[in-house]
Amino acid sequence: MLLFYNFGRYLLFLASMFSKPEKIGIYISRTFNEMVSIGINSLPIVAIIALFSGGVSTIQTSYQLIASWISKTIIGSIVSDTVILEFAPTITCLVLAGKIGSSIASEIGTMKVSEQIDALEVMGINSTGYLALPKIIAGVIMIPMLIIIAMFLGIWGGMMAGVATGILPAELFMEGARGSFKTFNVMFALIKATSFGFIITSISCFQGYFTEGGALEVGKSSTNAVVYSSVMILCADYVIAQLFL
Amino acid sequence: MIEIQNLNKSFGDKEVLRNINATFYPGQVNVVIGASGSGKSVLMKCMVGLVLPDTGKILYKGEDFIAIDYKTKKEIREQIGMLFQGSALFDSLTVEENVDFPLKMFSNMTKEERLERVNFCLQRVKLENANKLFPSEISGGMKKRVGIARAIALNPKYLFCDEPNSGLDPVTSRVIDLLIKEITEEYNITTIMNSHDMKTLFDIGDNVTFIYKGDLEFEGTIEDFRNSPSPLIEEFLGASYFQR
Numbered sequence: 001m002l003l004f005y006n007f008g009r010y011l012l013f014l015a016s017m018f019s020k021p022e023k024i025g026i027y028i029s030r031t032f033n034e035m036v037s038i039g040i041n042s043l044p045i046v047a048i049i050a051l052f053s054g055g056v057s058t059i060q061t062s063y064q065l066i067a068s069w070i071s072k073t074i075i076g077s078i079v080s081d082t083v084i085l086e087f088a089p090t091i092t093c094l095v096l097a098g099k100i101g102s103s104i105a106s107e108i109g110t111m112k113v114s115e116q117i118d119a120l121e122v123m124g125i126n127s128t129g130y131l132a133l134p135k136i137i138a139g140v141i142m143i144p145m146l147i148i149i150a151m152f153l154g155i156w157g158g159m160m161a162g163v164a165t166g167i168l169p170a171e172l173f174m175e176g177a178r179g180s181f182k183t184f185n186v187m188f189a190l191i192k193a194t195s196f197g198f199i200i201t202s203i204s205c206f207q208g209y210f211t212e213g214g215a216l217e218v219g220k221s222s223t224n225a226v227v228y229s230s231v232m233i234l235c236a237d238y239v240i241a242q243l244f245l
Numbered sequence: 246m247i248e249i250q251n252l253n254k255s256f257g258d259k260e261v262l263r264n265i266n267a268t269f270y271p272g273q274v275n276v277v278i279g280a281s282g283s284g285k286s287v288l289m290k291c292m293v294g295l296v297l298p299d300t301g302k303i304l305y306k307g308e309d310f311i312a313i314d315y316k317t318k319k320e321i322r323e324q325i326g327m328l329f330q331g332s333a334l335f336d337s338l339t340v341e342e343n344v345d346f347p348l349k350m351f352s353n354m355t356k357e358e359r360l361e362r363v364n365f366c367l368q369r370v371k372l373e374n375a376n377k378l379f380p381s382e383i384s385g386g387m388k389k390r391v392g393i394a395r396a397i398a399l400n401p402k403y404l405f406c407d408e409p410n411s412g413l414d415p416v417t418s419r420v421i422d423l424l425i426k427e428i429t430e431e432y433n434i435t436t437i438m439n440s441h442d443m444k445t446l447f448d449i450g451d452n453v454t455f456i457y458k459g460d461l462e463f464e465g466t467i468e469d470f471r472n473s474p475s476p477l478i479e480e481f482l483g484a485s486y487f488q489r
Contacts, residue, residue, distance in 0.1 A: 022350045022351060023349070023350060026349065110336070111335075111336075114331055114333060115329045115330070115331055116333050116334075116335055118295055118329065118333065119327065119329060119335075121294070121295060122294070122295065122322065122325055122327045122405075123322065123323070123325075123346075123350065123351075124318075124319045124320075124322030124323050124325075124351070125350060
């Protein structure tokens, strides 16, 4: 029953965001600020994850393909497909759930317990629309962009690891990657990234907004935001794969 | 003027407010007093729309705040200024931006006009040199003054103050009290103040609403309150420093 109660509350929370904004310019400006916070500020961690996951993927694929009759180009093919289909969207978003999710939940949660959200409401401002909507829009726009960068860096990292360890030259890696490339895979990854962006930001805003108590509860909301976002990302990953592949 | 008629509010089985009837007058400081947990804050939250009462009416100039449509409610809310117990300043904004916030959201002023108004409000609360400081960089008393400046930025008709001098030293507390009194009289604001500080009540209060365990025990002037034969009021006054 608690699950249905919270799901209903989550839907009502999402519905409450849509009211006529007081000043559209302020909302647009807030959305751009959130795009910087969610997108640009997450770039270093996304780059590190992508480079290393691509690199490790090359080394492990090569370790498993020991037969001499298997062409080495297959490593490039496997690594690029794995990076595009799973590593870039899912692994990156799981990490982003930790970084962005905890930040959003603790920011809104602190505003809730220190009556800042009450202050917005008393002024006549739709607090969910003012606080959550710009973050959700920013997440839905910026996370797919981060994932595109993660795809490039993941494949590049895989190629560089292959070259650095002597597993295969860059030409062979790229030949395999090009050979298996399908535009649909990129579209599929972007559908996942958009969905994950919505999941991370909306769940984190929801957890923060319904924080009650003090500092301890803000911490709990932050943890819940990361846990629920991560679980929902994995569920959505499965559902999207089932639907599209 | 704000009128409350037959207001009831419960949380689960616990009745927090029972059949409250009260009137708050413009140009006067209307103090709501009562012990901790008596229902003062819930009453104030009902009045500003943060908590929905179970039954009863809250009339702003005759219009029922609970029953009116969203647009009218929003218009009334724009006439409300509120000073929160913890000041509730936006942490990510500077003092100047905090005071500017309601102006930016609801007025059609230019940036220069807004800045002029912000500086006027900050001067009014005697905070001339704090524009660029963040809330984390100023003292509790300064935060309260910024809270007042933000509350009066849009020239409100109604000012709600939830325990404005809690956690402040006696000198700062008196400064805040006098500031609220001055602003109330100067702009003919209907001020409703929650407090359990008897010094504040007798210093600046014009009317008293005394709530005891969710029931309205007394409503009237300071003099009537002082001379009330009610044993509950006598007990409340007797326990405080300012005895009759």
